[in-house]
Amino acid sequence: MTDHYTTLGLSSAATLADVKKAFRQQASFWHPDKNPAADAAARFRAVQEAYDVLSDADKRQAYDDNRRRNLLDSPIDTAREIWANYFNPLL
Known part of the structure; x- marks a missing residue:
């Protein structure tokens, strides 16, 4: 499971306006017609x-x-996942 906040480069306290702005920026950058990267x-x-x-x-x-x-059910596993997503988003 990927962290949607990390995907958009946001904190969990982001407003709807922040979400929309980050989406537009990320979508524009990662659009396959504009970005030649394999992924x-x-x-x-x-x-x-x-x-x-x-x-x-x-x-x-x-x-x-x-x-x-x-986070409450499995704090160690969740912390590892957050850590991995923070340093290697979208792996």
Whole structure:
């Protein structure tokens, strides 16, 4: 599971305006028609998925609740995942 906040380069306290702005920037950068990188299409899809979740209030609340639950249920595994995503996003 990837961290949607990391995908968009945001903190979990980001506003909807922050989410929209980050989405536009990341989508423009990773769009396969503009970026020749081999993984551009996959990163573009990840950016779209992150935006779909974080821009919808209900989906974002469910996502945030699940992130908190995972942290409480398995703090070491969750911390490792956050650490890995922070240094190697979208691996």
